[in-house]
Amino acid sequence: MAEANRLLRAARERLPSPGAPGERASRAEVAEAVNAWLWEATGKRHALDAHYLAKLERGVARWPNAAYRAGLRHVLGAADDATLGFVPPRRASGGPLPSPVLFESRWDSRTMIERAIALADHDLLPPERGRSSAREGTLIGHVLTAELRPFLSPVDGVEERGGNAFSPPELDAAEQFVQVLRSWHSAHGALSRAAVVAQLGAHVRRLRAAPQGTPETIRGFRVGAEIADIAASMAWDTGESGTAQRYFVLAAQLAHAAGDDALAAVALASLARQCFDMGRPDDGLEVVQLAQYCTRRIATPRLRAVLATREAWAYALQGEPRAFRRAVALAEDHHGEGVRDLDSRTPSARSLDSAELAGVIGARYRDLARYDPRYAVTAQTYIGRALDLRDPGRKRNRVFDLIGLARAHLLSREPERAAELVAEALPYAGAWASGRVGVRLRDFHREAAVFATVPAVRDVRDAVLKLTA
The missing domain is CATH 1.20.930 (Transcription Elongation Factor S-II; Chain A)
Incomplete structure (x- = not known):
């Protein structure tokens, strides 16, 4: 017999009934509130009902989908899934593509690694085994910005454990490999994404096995972020918008875990560019402004110039010439301050030379x-x-x-x-x-x-x- 989910039932029974003063909320009332909130947040209809909520409370079902978990956390005032007794199932290799985790309050290293492995494994599946699902849906509006909100908080670490540490020569080789990938993709366009994704999968498995919190492991998170960013760009180049968005988010997460918020901001800038190309300037502007806020103390002038060009892009698409010209002037002023040593470690800042700046601004005009x-x-x-x-x-x-x-x-x-x-x-x-x-x-x-x-x-x-x- 399944073990009852007492945490979920207790959370529901603490909620006052909206229709019967002095009574606790019924399952039907909670389900209705979740569906209403999800409609407001995502613009999509959902069909949570009292019957399914009863199955969750009895423990017959223990891991509702990401949207239902997000809605239940919101309606029942829970900080995370564990507070409601939700336990993720073990995912077999080659299982379904992991959806982005909606509305988590913080990112944690273990979840990042597991999501990276699952995403890479799924991306390497042949199309007949379901990889086409990676081409479906992207997060939009409030759902997208809520997914990125943990960028405002430190990453939750995992417990110290032993394992095979990265050696400095391995990390040197991995960083050189990343630079080769970037230059080859830019110059030739013939690079296989499968090779990049396979490298990402192997790398994050090493991260999972490595001792946490060491300088080498932190450096490993940064390498993983760069590989994920390359995979994202390649997916976007081939029109796989859902996969590209997942990789961009993953790149920002891994960079944040490495303590490199400048690199995370670059991933967010690429995510904003994706929003612009898809005709969603409001979403792109939200993402850019998040990146600007989170790097306001550490950004180099060149990174500020990159983010200002993205901000200008949003205003151009919105038909706001005054705001556009202001953002362009900021981009040119920041660019004129020159390059800093840190810019060599940040892809977009490194590549934003005078030609690239002129090209980006011209396209926005x-x-x-x-x-x-x-x-x-x-x-x-x-x-x-x-x-x-x-x-x-x-x-x-x-x-x-x-x-x-x-x-x-x-x-x-x-x-x-x-x-x-x-x-x-x-x-x-x-x-x-x-x-x-x-x-x-x-x-x-x-x-x-x-x-x-x-x-x-x-x-x-x-x-x-x-x-x-």
Whole structure:
């Protein structure tokens, strides 16, 4: 016979009934309150009922889904799942993809590691065994920001234990490997995500077995954060938004566990970029502002510049020119303060050279030009500067610049010049056509439709369609 969940029942019986003064809340009333709160928080209908709540109290079911656990914690005023007697089942290797843990008040090292292992294992499954579920749903709105709120608090550690510690040479090799992954992905686009994810899985298993709290293990958490960030970018490049979001959140968690909130902020900046690309500027702005707040005392000028460009991006998409220009001015001022030694350890800060800054700002002026076409000329000036300054080896960035500049010329009604720029980009775009480069090319194809009778535009749209089909 299942052991009753007395903690859950006691928590319900402490709650006054909303409909019968002096009485305790019924299971039906609690279920109704949970469903109402989840509708408000997520915009989705849920169907918790008194029957299922009774099964939970009897112990027949001991681990409701993440949404029900979040709702019950909220309605019953519980700090965590354990307070309500919820016990997670042991997850067999290759089991279902772990959903982000909704509304936890703190992150802890053990949960991070287990989620990382489960996510990596699931991502390596062949599609016929269910990996396609990784392509489903992302967290949005209040649910996303609540998931990230533990970034405001220290990470809960785990008990000291023995194990095989990382050696300094191993960590040196792992850090060098991360740099190779980043440069190869940027320059060639032919890197296998399976190889990166397999490396992440092996690395976090070492973290699970390593003695906790040592300098080597903390350094290991940081390496794991960088690998997770690379896996996130690769998933996003191939359109797997749900998987990408999980990896970005994981990267922020692992970096936070390593005590490197600058690196965590970079992961959040990438998560914000994902929100912007998905047309959710309000969500992206919330994420950026969280990163800015949590690094307000430790951020270098270059990191502040990165986060200011993300803030500007949100305002451009919202059509707020005054706030946009203020954020751009801050980004340029911070960038002008130069590089600090710590920037070499933070990917976005390290890569935000003058070319990248000009390209990012120019693309954002192009977004703003959708509200006021006069900004298209400013966008062209900035993106043209980026092309002049860009390292020839950064082909992917150059492709983005050329497509972005072409789209700005469409806004200023210069279709022949736009077609010329995209034609210049196409020979290099093939390696990334299945990802975000392909998305940008399809954006151009759609936006150029009004000029489809122009011969140069017609020809280049046909080429774009062939490449991205």
